[in-house]
Amino acid sequence: MFRNVFRNSPDRPHEFDPGKLAATLDGVHRAGMPGVVAEVRDGEQVWRGAAGVADLDTGRPMTAGMRQRVGSITKTFTAAAVLRQVERGRVGLDDPIGIHLPHLVPGERGREITVRMLLNNTSGIPEYLFAAFPSLAGILTGEFSTASLDGNRDRRFAPAELIAMGLAAPPAGRPGGPSGVYSNSNYLLLGELLRELTGLAPEEHITRDVIEPAGLTHTAFPDGPRIEEPHPRMYEAFFGAIDPPRDYSVYDMSWVGTGAALVSTVADINRFYRLLLAGEVVEPATLAQMQKTGPVLTQDGQSEIDYGLGLHRVEIPGAGTFWGHDGTVWGAQALSVTSADGTRQMTIAMNLVRWNKLGAPDAHPIDDALAVFYREALSGRAAVSA
Numbered sequence: 105m106f107r108n109v110f111r112n113s114p115d116r117p118h119e120f121d122p123g124k125l126a127a128t129l130d131g132v133h134r135a136g137m138p139g140v141v142a143e144v145r146d147g148e149q150v151w152r153g154a155a156g157v158a159d160l161d162t163g164r165p166m167t168a169g170m171r172q173r174v175g176s177i178t179k180t181f182t183a184a185a186v187l188r189q190v191e192r193g194r195v196g197l198d199d200p201i202g203i204h205l206p207h208l209v210p211g212e213r214g215r216e217i218t219v220r221m222l223l224n225n226t227s228g229i230p231e232y233l234f235a236a237f238p239s240l241a242g243i244l245t246g247e248f249s250t251a252s253l254d255g256n257r258d259r260r261f262a263p264a265e266l267i268a269m270g271l272a273a274p275p276a277g278r279p280g281g282p283s284g285v286y287s288n289s290n291y292l293l294l295g296e297l298l299r300e301l302t303g304l305a306p307e308e309h310i311t312r313d314v315i316e317p318a319g320l321t322h323t324a325f326p327d328g329p330r331i332e333e334p335h336p337r338m339y340e341a342f343f344g345a346i347d348p349p350r351d352y353s354v355y356d357m358s359w360v361g362t363g364a365a366l367v368s369t370v371a372d373i374n375r376f377y378r379l380l381l382a383g384e385v386v387e388p389a390t391l392a393q394m395q396k397t398g399p400v401l402t403q404d405g406q407s408e409i410d411y412g413l414g415l416h417r418v419e420i421p422g423a424g425t426f427w428g429h430d431g432t433v434w435g436a437q438a439l440s441v442t443s444a445d446g447t448r449q450m451t452i453a454m455n456l457v458r459w460n461k462l463g464a465p466d467a468h469p470i471d472d473a474l475a476v477f478y479r480e481a482l483s484g485r486a487a488v489s490a
Contacts, residue, residue, distance in 0.1 A: 119149060120144055120480065120481065121480075125480055125481060126153050126155075128477040128480045128481075130155040132156075132473040132474055132477055133156035134473070135468075135470045135472065136468070137155075137454055137459075137470050138158075138160055138336075139156035139158050139165075139336050139454070139455045139456075140154070140453070140455070141155075141168050141452070142451065142453070142477070142481070143168070143370040143374050143450070143451050144450050145378075145447075145448070145450075146447060147447050153168055154166040154168045158335070158336035158337060159336065159337050160337070160339070168371075169369055169371070170336055170369065171331055171335045171367050171368065172335055172336060172367065172368070172453045173331070173338065173353075173365075173367055173433050173436040174366050174368045174373060174436070174440075174453065175360075175436065176364045176429060176431035177366065177373060178362065178363060178365055178431065179364070179414045179429060180380070180415060180428075182291055182310060183294070183413050183414025183415070184314050184385050184414065185306075185309060185313055186219065186294050186298060187223075187386050189302075190390065191387055191390055195297065195301060196219065197220045197223075199218060199219050200216065201217050201218065201219060201222060201297070202217070204301070205296055205297060205300060208267055208268075208293065209293065213271070216280070217229070218279075221280055221290075222290040222291070222297075224284060224397075224398065224411055224412060225285060225286050225287060225400045225411055226277070226280055226283070227287070228277040228279045229270050229275070229289045229290060229293070230270055230273045230276040230285065230287055230289065231287045231289060231403060232266045232270040232287075232288065233403075236256065236359055237256060237359075238252055239253075239255075243462075246462065249345070250340075250342050253352070256359060257352070257356065258329065259358075261356075262358075263296055263358075263362075267292050267296070269289075270292075282398070283398065283400065284398065285401045286411070287403075292361055294306075295307075298310070306361075306362050307325035307361075307365075310362070318375065320372040320376060321372070322368060322369045323366060324366070324367055325357075325367070326365060328356075329354050329355055331353065335353065335367075337351040337353045337435075337455060338351060338352050338434070338436040338457075339351055339352075340352050340435040340456075340457055340458065341456060341457065341459050342458050343461055344460075344461035344462065349435075352436075355434060355435075357433070365433075370440075370451040370452065373451045374450075374451045377427070377428055377442040378442060381427060381444070381446045393412075393413055394412050394413040394414060395412050395415060397410045397412040398411065399411075414429070415427050415429065416430070420482060423483045424443060424444060425443070426441040426442060426448075426482070427441065427443075427444065432457055436453070436455060437454045438451065438452065439451070440452075448482060
C-alpha cells in the first residue's frame with residue numbers, strides 16, 4: 105500500500121496539521137471511496153477523522169468511532185498470544201508443530217515445520233483461499249466468478265477443514281527457506297496451537313490474554329455474522345467483477361478465524377501497536393524476536409514484504425522505520441503503522457476493497473488520494489505520489 109508514495113519526501117516527520125489531514129482524508133472519499141476513517145498520533149497530539157458515508161443507500165455518514173473488520177491486523181494479536189505462551193514456557197519458538205498438533209500436521213511436515221515458521225510465514229504451507237472459494241480459482245487467467253463469495257456468506261468453516269485444504273495444496277516452499285509465502289493457513293494453525301495449550305477457544309484466549317489487558321474496549325472476535333455497535337456497510341468490488349460493489353458487512357468470518365476475523369476501531373488499533381512497541385504486550389526480548397524479519401511473498405505473488413513474527417517492517421524514506429500490519433477481508437480494509445520509537449502512528453480503515461480493475465495499467469484515483477493522505481499523516485508533508 106506504500107509503493108512509490110514516499111519517493112520524493114526527504115524531510116523528517118514533523119507535527120501534523122489537523123486541517124490538512126481532514127482535507128486529504130476527504131480527498132480519499134472524493135476519489136471514490138464510499139467511507140474512510142483514520143486516527144493519526146504524534147506523541148500526545150491526536151487527530152481522528154472520518155469522511156464519506158457508511159451506507160451508500162441511506163447516506164448515513166461515517167464517524168471516527170465506528171467499528172470495522174480489520175482483516176490480517178488480527179495476525180499481530182494472534183502472534184502476541186502465542187508469544188506470551190512462549191514466555192511462560194508452555195511452547196518453544198523452535199518446537200516442531202507436530203509435537204503439539206500431530207493430528208493436524210502429521211509426519212515429516214509436522215517434524216520440519218516449527219512454531220516460528222508459522223509465525224513468519226516460512227512454513228511452506230500454502231493459502232487455502234481458492235479451495236474454500238473455488239469460483240475464484242481462475243483469477244490469474246481471468247476465468248473466475250464471485251459466486252462462492254455469496255455461497256459462503258453463511259457457511260461455518262471448521263479451522264481443521266481449512267487447514268487441511270492448505271496442506272493438500274502443492275507446497276509453497278520448503279520449511280524454513282530463505283523466503284516465505286504469506287498464508288492464512290499458518291495463523292489458523294497458530295489458533296489451534298493456542299486451543300491445545302490453553303484448553304480455550306483461541307478467540308476467547310486472545311481476548312482474555314491480549315485484548316482485555318491492553319484495554320481495547322471496542323475490539324473483539326465476532327460471535328456471529330453481524331457486527332455489534334455502529335459500523336459501516338462494507339463494499340466489495342473484486343477488481344470490477346462486482347459492479348456496483350456489494351455489501352459484505354454481514355458475513356460468517358470463520359473462513360479466516362484467528363488469521364483475520366477481528367473487529368475493532370482505529371483508536372483501539374493504534375493503542376494496541378503503541379503498547380506492543382513499548383514492550384507492554386510482550387516482553388522486550390520477545391518483541392525483538394517479532395522484529396527479526398525476512399522476505400515474504402504476498403498472496404497475489406506480485407511483491408515481497410519484510411515480515412517478522414506477525415509484524416511488517418516498512419522503511420519510509422524521509423520518515424524512518426515503521427512497524428505494523430494491514431488487513432483485507434471481503435468489503436473491508438485497514439492499515440496500521442507505528443514509528444520505531446512509538447511516537448508517530450496512523451491507522452486507517454475503509455469500506456470499499458479491490459477497486460482497481462484487473463490488468464488496469466494506471467493507478468486508480470483512490471490510490472493517488474491515499475498516497476497524499478499517507479504522506480501527510482506520516483511525514484506531515486502532503487504531496488502528489490510519484
